[in-house]
Amino acid sequence: MQRRTFLTGTALGTALMALPAVAQAMGTAPAGRPAISVDSLAALQSAINSAAPGAVITLANGTYTVPNDEPINVKGKHGTHTQPITVIAQSRGGVILRGQRSFVFADSDNVTISGFSFRQSTTLEIPANCAKIRLTRNDFQLADVEGLHWVMVRADHSKVDRNHFHGKSTLGIFLGIEGSGSEGMAQQVQVFKNYFSDHTFAGANGGEPIRLGVSGRALTSARAVVELNLFERANGDPEAISVKSSANTIRYNTIRDSLGGIVLRHGNGSTVDSNWIVNGQEGVRIYGNDHKVVNNYMAGLSGRALVVGSGSARDHVPGESVEARRGNDAADRVVIAHNTLLNNASGLSGETRAHEPRDVVIADNLLVGRSGDLVAMGATVRFTWQSNILFGAAANGNIPAGTFTRTDPKLVTGSDGMARLSASSPAIGAATLKQPAVPLDIEGNARGTSRDIGCDEYATAAPVYRPLTPADVGPNAP
Incomplete structure (x- = not known):
């Protein structure tokens, strides 16, 4: 895997660039769109009230205290896919909104809010109606109030991109995605290129950067995509990305120097693909059924790198009690393939609840460690183990004999600190899993018909993806 310019010439990069245009740093309107410049909250509200599709409303830089009884209302406003109604700061971060509330949404669609610095004391809600x-290119640092969730999205097909969420020391999440009623989930929400940093809540849990659902919504498919986000010093919860709904995709994220990892806590049928989790504590933890966990790189973690969870229940089912739904659902029919676990305190491990995981495939993974056991599973039923590579001073643990090879994978460490296969690695061409297909590696290189073990497919071509840095995400991201 070689480094190259981030997203250049890729299909995903092209798709992201093709998203509806937002006025840039000085709030200028794209050609053909009506431009309205305002310098007061009263004028802003008037402009929003009369805005038609394609309008770009620019608020002059400054600090504005929004009156408690007069929030900025976005009600009954309807842009279109190609001509959204855009409300934008004169320059990114140049408009600071203080007060209890800022924007209050109702019965609206195709509206973009860009470039603001939010400093409110109540949640910014995007309701289900x-x-x-x-929400793009904003800076979120709301009041550091115990229990305050900063942004809650309940609206279908919403986007949260290129924002910075940072600076919280109390209970409460940065970004929540839920839906209508007690079981609904917003559909096909996209969360990408955001920077989540510096949550220092010292409690046992409750400070997730992203919480995708809650236990009561676990069986509802959300089909959200959380990708290309960076998490640094995300220490508010053991779960940096907490998935509590079904049929979601978590990919191409980087979690660095953080307590939290990626946890499929509730729900079924999600994919965790091509994430870097490095120099923190938790890695990936799996509960629920029919997940796919592939191409992930977990290195230098002081806690558990990859956990195949046991359950207080075999499965969550419709109509169960609230208390039962909060329990753990054993991991069944999960595919764990092409992951690299490198020098973690704990490698691949299990748990000891009443219901053991069943029918799990663990194939083509690379496990390297200096101490302890590389594999420490609890009770399992009908596991399929094949073509894994183990190496290092760490013991094999209880991985079944004949399902692995102990050999030096001949890794080389790049300038970014990530270890990759060298040209002489025995992992090259040694993978055997045929279904489900894993056509790409962690950096977007095609695996072809002769696939390599671990997250890295050895290639001389430049990679499509790489571990993220702050320059790749947040308000000034490409």
Whole structure:
């Protein structure tokens, strides 16, 4: 795997660039769109009230205290996919909104909010009676109030991209995605290129950067995509990305120097693909059924790198009690393939609840460690183990004999600190899992018909993806 310019010439990069245009740093309107410049909250509200599709409303830089009884209302406003209604700061971060509330949405769609610094003391809500709301290039540092959730998205097809969430020391999440009623989930929400940093809550849990659902919504498919986000010093919870709904995709994220990892806590049928989790504590933890966990790189973690969870229940089912739904659902029919676990305190491990995981495939993974056991599973039923590579001073643990090879994978460490296969690695061409297909590696290189063990497919071509840095995400991201 070689480094190259981030997303250059890729299909995903092209798709992201093709998202509806947002006025840039000085709030200028794209050609053909009506431009409205305002310098007061009263004028801003008037402009929003009269805005038609394609309008770009620019608020002059400054600090504005929004009156408690007069929030900025976005009600009954309907842009279109190609002509959203855009409300933008004159320059990114140049408009600071203080007070209890800022924007209050109702019965609106295709509205974009861009470039603001939010400093409120209550949650910014995107309610379920809206759709296609976009929050982009904003800075979120709301009041550091115990239990305050900063942003809650309940609207279908919304986008949260290129924002910075940072600076919280109390209970409460940065970004939540839920839906209507007690079981609904917003559909197909996209969360990408955001920077989540510096949550220092010292409690046992409750400070997730992203919480995708809650236990009561676990069986509802959300089909959200959380990708290309960076998490640094995310120490508010053992779960940096907490998934409590079904059919979601978590990919191409980087979690660095953080307590939290990626946890499929509730729900079924999600994919965790091509994430870097390094120099923190927790890695990936799995509960629920029919997940796919592939191409992930977990290195230098002081806690558990990869956990195949046992359950207080075999499965969560419709109609169960609230208390039962909060329990753990054993991991069944999960595919764990092409992951690299490198020098973690704990490698691949299990748990000891009443219901053991069943029918799990563990194939083509690379496990390297200096101490302890590389594999420490609890009770399992009908596990399929094949073509894994183990190496290092760490003991094999209880991985079944004949399902692995102990050999030096001949890794080389790049300038970014990530270890990759060298040209002489015995992992090259040694993978055997045929279904489900894993056509790409962690950096977007095609695996072809002769696939390599671990997250890295050895290639001389430049990679499509790489571990993220602050320059790749947040308000000034490409």
